[in-house]
Amino acid sequence: MSALEIAPIPEPIDPQTVPVARDYLGIDPNTPPSTAVREGQQENLRDEVFSSSWSDKQALSVVLHDFDRAAAYRQTNHEQRWQEAAELYLAYNAHQQFWDGTRVPRANMQVHLCFQQVEALIPQLVDAITGNDLAFDVEAGRAGTTISQAHSVRDVVSYQLRSLGGMHTRFLGWREVVRRQAKDGLIFGNGINEWGWEGPYEVEETKWETHNFPQFVQIPHPEIPGMSINVPTGMQGSVNVPVSKKKVVSQFYLDPCPLMDFYIDPNTRGTNVQEAEFAIRRKLMSVEELSDLRDKPGWKIPDDKVLYALAKQKQWTQGDTTRQVIDSIHGENTQPTEDFSLDPRLAKVEVFRYFSRGHHVWVLGRSHVARNSKNQYGAIPFTNWTYVDVPNAFYGQSIPDICRTDQKLAKALIDGRLDEVNLILHPQFIAKRGVFRSQSASRMRPGGVWEADDPNKDITRVEMGNVTQNAYTEVASLEQRVQAKTGVTDLATLGVASAGGNSANRTATGVQAQTNASNTRSHYLVANYEDQVVQVILETIWQLSREFMDPQQVLEIVGPDGQGIMLNPVDLLNADPRFVMRTAQRMKQRSGLQGGGLN
Secondary structure: OOOOOOOOOOOOOOHHHOHHHHHHHOOOOOOOOOOHHHHHHHHHHHOHHHOOOOOHHHHHHHHHHHHHHHHHHHHHHOHHHHHHHHHHHOOOOOOOOEOOOOOOEOOOOOOOHHHHHHHHHHHHHHHHHHOOOOOEEEEEOOOOOOHHHHHHHHHHHHHHHHOOOOOOOOOOOHHHHHHHHHHHHHHHOEEEEEEEEEEEEEEEEEEEEEEEEEEEEEEEOOOOOOOEEEEEEEEEEEEEEEEEEEEEEEEEEEEEEOHHHEEEOOOOOOOOHHHOOOEEEEEEEEHHHHHOOOOOOOOOOOOHHHHHHHHOOOOOOHHHHHHHHHHHHOOOOOOOOOOOOOOHHHOEEEEEEEEOOOEEEEEEOOOEEEEEEEOOOOOOOEEEEEOEOOOOOOOOEOHHHHHHHHHHHHHHHHHHHHHHHHHHHOOOEEEOOOOOOOOOOOOOOOOOOOOOOOHHHHEEEOOOOOOOOOHHHHHHHHHHHHHHHHOOOHHHHOOOOOOOOOHHHHOHHHHHHHHHHHHHHHHHHHHHHHHHHHHHHHHHHHHHHHHHOOOOOOEEEEOOOOOEEEEOHHHHHHOOEEEEEOHHHHHHHHHHHHOOOOO
């Protein structure tokens, strides 16, 4: 099977064959399933949706309708672009071509131009945001906020960033979350993260305590023969005993969201998610994960048998097709919605997690409302980072978008050059009519013997002109053009000059000027990430900490050096902080000092 010969898309589940879904919606069995929700039920529910609280039927109708509209918009405008971006990044080779009339393959080289640009830029971006350069100050937002309060806010926010985890982000730290978002942004144009607060709720955990006890030794009784008594030795022994204790889970989380699973209001006219009216995350969650939510307040999770039935009703989306095409590029034939485990508790249920500023709805299997509540955050809990933002649009441009034609031209030049070299090394011959030679005997090889009556007339070698001898010079010029677009230059990332020479490389001042110019582009991207993501996350952590904090309980956190810190909740509740990002500025200062000073 070739790289792009993906498996056929399964037919979507017909709602007519799913009684639980149609009964839940109250759909007339005679109504065509393709129009049941979108037409009659929509007209009946439209007036009721203006209510601040939705019934489950209203919530289900809104979620399914908004998902269909957002998915159709994305399929029309962006899915194909993302597939091509992945092909360029992975340097996918098209189907092998052959010389006309033969099975002799033509040149088909992989050209990793977009890959080179992405992988050269990611270390600078990720290391700046997550390494020692990550710097933010907490200043007073208004008069009355003390230095002690500002320091307490900084300690709490820093602690939450260091302790990301829980049900949503298992074993994912701050650096990995940032890396995934940055890579999606560079390859596809947008990187999405979901944020939120887990808890507060109590869980049982086992702690171990050491119990000390005095040691005794037996000696004969001084007065009664045959008896012994215990006498303390003056030493102590110890034993470790497990103790069950209750722990309150209340923490901030960041969950990387693949772009293929994110759907947003098509009318969004900016890169800030808060400018949208709604956003939906489609996620495949196991029966076991959903079962853990069953007994928690605000959740209506059906029993495991119903969840397993819903897991068998998963429908295919265009996002699954895009993911399948991307997998096929590196030789994998995958089924994104297929369950591979025999364990029914590991079967995946399709979940729509719908957020607007006023509503938070979970829909399981497109038929069951598992959560229908007010949005406790009052905001759409996603952050978005774009490599190049497009005016008045949510979806941005990526490195493959702006380097698409350059990489295709570079591949055409290199393949053409190799084809010509192949013809020069293995030329064709013109033989006099009637001169018979087998194909194997006609091949060029060391020590080969050719027989002919008159070699100068009977056999003539076809000389090829060296037309593409400047192909690599043209490719080098093309790469310089790409570097001018992205700002990721060989001099800045590899420490060597670009091919073809550059008069500015003759002096240290010229080299430093070029390096600073490239670094300025990197500083700009870091500053954008600070504004679009980090600043939002810091503000969000602070606001959620205040919202879910127990004002009667002293807050215990761990400092950056492992020390315990006790914080008064009053200081945190009364603070009005302002977060100031300094990562990009620090990078600029260090770059200037390396160049001999600051301007």
